[in-house]
Amino acid sequence: MSTQAATASVPYKEKKPFDYTSYMRKGKLPHIWCPGCGHGVVMKSLLRAIHATGIDQDNIAMVSGIGCSSRTPGYLDFNTLHTLHGRAIAYATGLKLAKPKLKVIVTTGDGDALAIGGNHFIHACRRNMDMVILVYNNYIYGMTSGQSSPTTPQNMIATTARYGSIEPTFDTCDLAKAAGATFVARGTAYHCQELEKTLYEAIMHKGMAVVDILDSCPTYYGRFNKFKSASEMMEKIEKDGTISVAQAAKMTPEQLQGKLVRGVIHKAERAEYCEEYEKLMEKAQGK
């Protein structure tokens, strides 16, 4: 059993325009995402990143749970598995162990990954299995009409928090890093070219790669919180609310107050789970 992930070792280089639909199930279109939702932007960025890696689409497995983000694999022509709310990472773990050569990408949301699936999320990070987890973070449960999630900022309105959420939030990146993920990054739908590069690096990384992708839900989060438009949300939250790793390095903690850092936040080398598993099998079999 080889544990080598099917990654190409070429450095990131923007590829010439290509036909997105070659990676898509055209019959599944139009998609269900609302006007102004950034999920489509994220999906296209992901396709550009995958295209840049040169990995054959048959060697990619995409797994999702339930929610708006989890509809992504339905539109894409890879090996795809649409599972249960919160359980995508657990399914993906089994899939990767059975077929370690496949590049496994999980598309999930803030509710799916951090609330109902929070336990799977932290334990997957701890194991450092070769996998990519993309958290489409729109601070709300979009599909069920806008309940507060673990990333709904304090004082912001949600269906289940009519006068503002009082719960402290999770920082996806802090959580992933603390739990042991070896590649932790943040991107936004607004900075889609930068996101493409980040996603490329995440896919090429060997080990658990978590990317927190800030995205907007104008239909619920936007309307509840008096954003005038989807573009205003993108500007205020994704553009003005974030700062790149390089810029952040020059700023004081006071200056960084209220900003989220964008780019590759943490990268480390640590034994990858499937390789460790293979070594153990060899030892147990006296090879």
Next chain:
Amino acid sequence: MAVTMVKKQAGLTGNSAVAYAMKQINPDVCAAYPITPSTQIMEDFSSYVADGKVDTELITAESEHSAMSACIGASAAGARVMTATSSQGLALMWEMLYIASGLRLPIVLANVNRALSAPINIHCDHSDSMGARDSGWIQIYSETVQEAYDNLFQAVRIAESEKVLLPVMVCLDGFITSHAIENISLLEDAEVSQFVGGYKAQHPMLDTDNPVTYGAMTLPDSYIIFKHQQSEAIGRAKDVVVEVGKEFGNRFGREYGLMEKYRLDDADVAIVILSSAAGTTKVAVDELRAKGKKVGLLRPRLFRPFPFKEIADALKSIKAVACLDRVDSFSGFGSPLFNEIRSTLYEFEKRPKVINKIFGLGGRDYKVKDAVGVFEELLKIAETGKVETLIKYITL
């Protein structure tokens, strides 16, 4: 949409009606997690909480597993507790459903029936609640929005009855009932509080002067004794359902029993069916009656405990009966309604022929013509005494 004005009549969806009933009941604690199609219940209810219309503590849990766990904790502490869910949500509560009934906690849950994955589907069938039919919960199935609304109040009384002390699941059909607007009669808040009354838990954990323990380890010497008591309690629930339904009728003019019989008394053949599909079947009954065919319908309202004696009495003189299940009990000998009813009728020397149809899975339409088709088959069985296919999918 939250109801802001109290009127005697209001056009409400099933979900809004359930939420409004919960508002009028004003439970101490609700813990929930969003899931289609029941989401709107807690969405409306969270507005009542936010606007100070209820005294309820609302816990927005991180999953249904946690939601039911929180309900159990709150109920053991002595609170009146309610929640709502559907499908996978109920499935994720599975482990705790047995804890709630085993600890004899009178929690009331509105289950908006939806198919179970896979493949994923958000529409109505009864695979969620039917899977939980042996979990020790009392199950009441509602045909209409009005009935779902009325059932909630009765559920509280049934659950909290000293003779019972068990959790109750009130089921209504996903989308068909949960999202359809129906003009219903509302009760006044004062009428509701008089009917449901205050709740005083018999053994609350918060009564620190009288400490109790819940869920302690029981070994082979005692486990079966607890289970026997639980079994007796759910058996007693049947009479309580009748009493409470009668009292509800006396007070508010809408009486509910164990089942609804529709043109059944002189019928040669009958369909047995749960929830909203009974409405469609009634249209077929009327059409065929107009042509002189003696057809009828039986709609069980209480499914757990299963009122076998009363249902057997209602069906024993019918010639042929079709049980229509909106669920497949895979590789069982037919599905739940069929299992119960055929087994119930076995007691009688002279008993109807009973067949099983599995219909409407994942929200597939069940039309009047489907019911007519079943009735025609039954009439033929009644005439010839021969059953061609015992268990069959329809609406395929």
